[in-house]
Amino acid sequence: MWHGRQHLVLATPLVATCVLAGIWDGFQSGLFNGSPIVDRPAPLVVDATLGVAAGLAVLVRRDRPRLLYVTALLSWGVTGAYPALLIAQFAIGAHLRSGRQQILLTAVMLAAVSGPLWMVSGGDGAVPVSFVLCVVPVLVGLYLTSRRELMANLRDRARRNEREERLRIEQARAEERAQIARDMHDVVTHRVSLMVLHATALESTQGRDAVAIASQIQSIGRAALEELRTLVGVLRDGAAAPLRPQPGLADLDELVASSRALGLTVELAVEDGLRTPALVEHAVYRVVQEALTNVHKHAHDARTVVSVRAVPDGVRVVVRDSGGSLAPTVATGGGHGLLGISERVRLVGGTLRTHRPPGGGFEICADLPAARLAEEEDGA
Incomplete structure (x- = not known):
């Protein structure tokens, strides 16, 4: 008109x-x-x-x-x-x-x-x-x-261009939500598994060392709640993500030590001088964390070896346990842990393999392309 x-x-x-x-x-x-x-x-x-x-x-x-x-x-x-x-x-x-x-x-x-x-x-x-x-x-x-x-x-x-920008923003938000969901799974699974195992240990001690074990349960619970509050705040309120660095290779000793404190026999071997991008270090940490959580639940009395070393195309992470019995009072879960770390490894361009060795037990092997990602970070 x-x-x-x-x-x-x-x-x-x-x-x-x-x-x-x-x-x-x-x-x-x-x-x-x-x-x-x-x-x-x-x-x-x-x-x-x-x-x-x-x-x-x-x-x-x-x-x-x-x-x-x-x-x-x-x-x-x-x-x-x-x-x-x-x-x-x-x-x-x-x-x-x-x-x-x-x-x-x-x-x-x-x-x-x-x-x-x-x-x-x-x-x-x-x-x-x-x-x-x-x-x-x-x-x-x-x-x-x-x-x-x-x-x-x-x-x-x-x-x-405006429509494409909106689509890119929506895609980025979806990827961010997926990343938060993976982190929430890692945090909940690992922390809650430790709390249940500590509670089981508290029950088996029949009152001995009850204060020390209860203190550990309390510390683990508080750490889990703090991480969950941060993640939920980012997801719900759009709060700024925490500025502290994501866990990496330097935090593996603490992760293994917490498993040893529960009575798990774990050997850690990290190649000296190994340098990888932060994204790969975080993926390595999550792979080891999920693997140890599975050992806690499915083979708590097994001997576990964690190996992180350089290979020609990047970094290889191997977590192998000798096999054992299911931890008492620990549910087997829905099997989402291996799917989560498989997706995390795939996002950085790596591959994840799992198999049962002939001698028994279970092995998780992840190959991560650290060299290519390092070039991308330098270019950025």
């Missing part, structure tokens, strides 16, 4: 000018005293009719620029009126899509205008006037149309 009204408002003075050019010689070329084709003027009714026809054609210039072109050519040939000619040539450049037709129609109009002018005023007057009347409006129409299309393309591109 608004665009149609705006088009009518802009067209009204153009229509009035074309109609007026049919009856007022101020908008007609005075060189011909009427028609540039014949020596005598046309009747007023003919001039007025052509002016009205050109004015009406102006209203449909966008959809039918050729109709305006024909009426403008007739108005020029019969009355010497030039306003419709200027508008028609502009419409040819702005609204006619065929470049071949634009050139052809401009050449015809140029010949129709320059021929009579040449005979009356010679080439010095005919050439510049014909160029201004026939060629300049076409060029202006082409320029404005190209500019309008360019601005429309830029707006479309901006809207497309």
Whole structure:
């Protein structure tokens, strides 16, 4: 509705000018005293009719620029009126899509205008006037149309970029939620498993060392609650993520020590001088953490060996236990732990393998591409 009204408002003075050019010689070329084709003027009714026809054609210039072109050519040939000619040539450049037709129609109009002018005023007057009347409006129409299309393309591109940016933000949020879910699983599984095992140990001691074991349960519970509050705050309230570094290779000793405190026999072997990106170190820590949690639950009396060493393509983590019995009062769980660390390893471009060795027990082996990730971090 608004665009149609705006088009009518802009067209009204153009229509009035074309109609007026049919009856007022101020908008007609005075060189011909009427028609540039014949020596005598046309009747007023003919001039007025052509002016009205050109004015009406102006209203449909966008959809039918050729109709305006024909009426403008007739108005020029019969009355010497030039306003419709200027508008028609502009419409040819702005609204006619065929470049071949634009050139052809401009050449015809140029010949129709320059021929009579040449005979009356010679080439010095005919050439510049014909160029201004026939060629300049076409060029202006082409320029404005190209500019309008360019601005429309830029707006479309901006809207497309905005949609893509929203999609990227949503994807990043989904990945962040998945990362938080993995961390929550790691925290809950490991901490709660330790608390249950400590509680089991407290029951088996029959009162001996009860204070020390209860203190350990309390410390583990508080640590679990603190980590859960932080993760839930990030997930629910959009709070800033904690700035403390994520656990890595340097924290493996503490992780193994907490397992030993529960009576698990664990040997840790980390290659000296091993340097890996922080993302890989965090993945290594989570793999070992989940593997030890599984040992606590499924083979608490087994001997476990944790090995972290460099390989040609990165870092290899191996956690192998000798096999044992299921810990008392510990549920087996839903099996999401191995799926979680498998996904975590895959996100950094690594692979995870699990199998049962011929001698018994269970082995988890993860290969992480530390060298490639280090190059990416340096490039970033």
